[in-house]
Amino acid sequence: MQYNHLAIEKKWQKFWAENQTFKASNESDKPKYYVLDMFPYPSGAGLHVGHPLGYIASDIYARYKRHKGFNVLHPQGYDSFGLPAEQYAIQTGQHPAKTTEANIATYRKQLDNIGFSFDWTREVRTSNPAYYKWTQSIFIELFNSWYHKDTDKAEDISILISIFKKEGNRLVNAVSEEGVELFSSEEWKAFPKKKQEEILLQYRLTYLSDTHVNWCPVLGTVLANDEIINGLSERGGHPVVQKKMTQWSMRISAYAQRLLDGLEKIDWPQPLKDSQTNWIGRSQGAMVSFEVNEVSSKESTEVKLSYKELETLKELRLNLSKAEGLLWDELKHKKGAAKFRKKYTVGSFLVDYVCLAKNTIVEFSGKEDETERTTFFAKEGFNIVRFSNEEVIENVLQVVSKINNTLQFSSAIKSDKKPEKKPTKKHQIDVFTTRPDTIFGVSFMTLAPEHELVSKIVTPAQKKEVNAYVRTTAKRSERDRMADVKTISGVFTGAYAIHPFTGEKVQIWIGDYVLANYGTGAVMAVPCGDQRDYDFAKHFDIPIPNIFKGVDISEAAHVDKAGTIIANSDFLSGLTYQKALKLSIFELEKRAIGYGKINYRLRDAVFSRQRYWGEPFPVYYKDGMPQMIDAAHLPIVLPTVEKYLPTEDGKPPLGNAPEWAWDSRGKKVVSNEKLKNKTVYPLELNTMPGWAGSSWYFNRYMDASNSEEFASKESLDYWKEVDLYIGGSEHATGHLLYARFWQKFLFDKGMVPVDEFAKKLINQGMILGTSAFVYKATPFIKSDCFTAHASEEILNKIPAVIVSKNLFNSEEDFEVLVKNYLIDNGFLNQDTSDRIMIVKSDVHADVSSVNASDELDVEAFKNWRTEFKTAEFILEEGIYKVGREVEKMSKSKYNVVNPDAICSAHGADALRLFEMFLGPLEQAKPWKTSGISGVSTFLKKLWKLYFNGDVLAISEDEPTKEELKILHKTIKKVEEDIENFSFNTSVSTFMIAVNELTLLKCNKRLILEPLAILVSPYAPHIAEELWSLLGKTTSISTVDFPAFEANHLVESTKNYPISFNGKMRFTLELSLDLSKEEIEKTVLEDEKTIAQLDGRIPKKVIVVPGKIVNIVG
């Protein structure tokens, strides 16, 4: 029987589908293993051979794990919302759902052809309402959450509201917008509902805010930075402006530190972790406030908590001493009237614990100002209880009972304090700096042109210039501004800031090298220590004070920190960088000018897209404030629209939907006409971005058809996380960061059991194409030689000439060769030949018309494109050889190879083996179809082992020692390789085994049966077929992996390499039982050794038993 890959592969693919061979169960005694590929987007172009590389690797691993007795979850699905389908819809009017459906069908067919062991019963599609229902519900969950820094996790918004009710927001340790207004509990309660909503938005994990975006009015959409070229849209070349837009954002910044910390416990590639670390961009420094010098508003006399004090409070609350911690553990559980707070300010004093309802203060004794405290607290009507550290540590319960006693006999204080009006604030510029040690080097400040203070502080004299500059900047995209480092531009505002330490006046400039979105959008410029500030100062003739000891700054800024001594800096002078840094922060805090701060580069992620083909938000607007639709009414299904373009008045495409209003009473989406009704509200017009659906899909696979929850608790607890995740490195800072963020959030809310979704991740390398080139001659007339008419006539006579690769070494060779050819063949005469020029151009040829030996099928090439129909070919020995070059696989380079073609010509098993054989999984490597004959031959040889001619011939005899050795050597290597994801080497191992067994003419069942199992993860179709030919009636996919037995590999002798001065000269077969001394003796006595030494006496003999002998001398 011949090996017929077409019939065999079809047969088994059908078998697997019909028997649901790879359906994973959520209940099993076996240990679980979850293997996942990164979510594919089903593009219209289908797969090329580069795409399935990772899928093949993960499939091999999944199949191997099944053989190893694991319950394997290996699902697949589609990230099916996205731009290409929408773009196609705009062009053709075809609904994206339809296009997507068709693309998925193509994808599925291609995937099935390769024989993957996916559990298709769990397929998910992000564009399916049954799926995005849960994406919407997670969004609602995010909206209803805030980040509590005390517990370091997300909590329900109701907790925050109750805190506001009780104590306002002065002390709450939450992640929020910068500069949230402070209020007391009374103020909170008095706020109108709308105002409360506005405040809460500043804390919610997803929130509406005004964001700077690249807006293209013509396209009616926001563009990403890389979609803009020179201030114009990449598509269409329309103008793009910076615009503020109200959009949904995700407060991923709340998770910056945890996203950083989490990297330590996951087994992901270092480069990937590095780029996430880089992206999060933690930097440690200080916030410093500069006041703007103004002749205005009177000073407030009110004593307010400074930034520094607030920060200290928060800090203190986290860093309790041991005794404090002990006591707090007891006190914190008290509820109601006996509820305690820690580190609370009473008047101007910071107290350890206070129970406000019972006006009782609990403090540790031994404070410096104890007398003043006692007097003040007594005056305010507080009871005071004091304990020593020792008392608490020795018997905390006794202390608690004493406290309880006090509480019983106390009463609440009557508060008649009214919240005071806030004074009109002076303008203040906050900056973040990583170098507070250089603060005495500040000679000016720069604001981003978009900075909100610009318009407020600009002097009338400078107004015109400043406005013009702001307008110019608005036209440039952020990327433009960043790319253009050379042009220094900026304008003086006319205003001055006060240096917080020296009190000197400092010019305030605006400049587009400062980015509005980073830090505070303002910098304190230290020209002597920062190159950009230096360049700016030089350009505008601003003084550059030198604050570094013994450093020359006449040419460039001094950026090095190490070894630098600060000078001319008041109290910082003479200190090293490290010491100055600490002292400067200390002083900033002491004088309430600033405070130490950790800043992250990571920005909150914009979550709104002005697109049609994405998840609709479950949001409607009442009085302009967003309202969540109750989860019970989800999904909010994407409405039908006539056009997929923005509306005429610039609203997103959903603005075209006639039925897109929320009936809050009927709890359903209704026609826009009903918007007149009081209880009907407009729905959100934006849709969610591509990463919404892909940020949690791995959890859905665990329980993909659940309609009650996004996955049941049981299934989540069973599968927990992805054990092996394979995909490209291009997702490093997109999908993989957002997905980690959502997972941590879901974990905080108790919705998933682990806070990292993928234990191990592997980046597969790209498969590159091997392009083929032909060399075409293009003739030009040298200038002014002929009239235009004559020139055209000459050129018209010359056909396209295409020259084989090895006929020339240089451009000159090429020109001479082509000219001679043209003259010889009468296309050109000798005279005119001097007046024309021949230029070589490299033209891509379709790789399918080139064979393994780089020979072009000339006829196929001629028919490929009409311009080559009449081309003349200069051949070498009757053959046209193409040039080769490795490039990215792409349609435009005609080097794309379709896996379907490989499957029908060589088979899926051959494709799988070859993709693995190409090289290490993680590395980029070029594809060359010719190489596939190697694995094809291997499969045929493997097949032949089981046959004698056309007849199946299996011997039941006991295998020989040698045969067993081959088998077990193979088992060992293959097992090691798969565990190490070194799939390329195990293909070689199979080849070696089959070559050796063929040589021995081995057809023993006891060898061939395990061999079939070994290859089955790699080449599952042929393995199944051989397995059934061996008389088995069930699938090979779950039989036990052959057990490795070391005793078959034990050798009695070793062929020792004998080296002289490290160079191997010959080998010597010696028993492994010999001792070092015996080996040395035998080797030295050998005649070949004596010949090598040629009378010299060895100085030293190194013997490593079982390895090598080295003779020195």
Next chain:
RNA sequence: GCUGAAGUGGUGGAAUUGGUAGACACGCUGGACUUAAAAUCCAGUGAGCAGUAAUGCUCGUAUGGGUUCAAGUCCCAUCUUCAGUACCA
């Protein structure tokens, strides 16, 4: 600029804790089978030198140093390529 990865025959790539460099495959050359081609099978194939030959010698893992009995592998410096990232204060 910064960060990371990698440089081994004509090509893709092997090489365990430092221990026989180039496994396995492609390609190429020669041969067998065939009218011929394809397919299949066999042999050779890092470079150079010597020899009719068996064989022997020299050089060889980007470059230059170093450690070691022994270096593709470890250390230092340099060069090149690829990937990511960038007025990040």
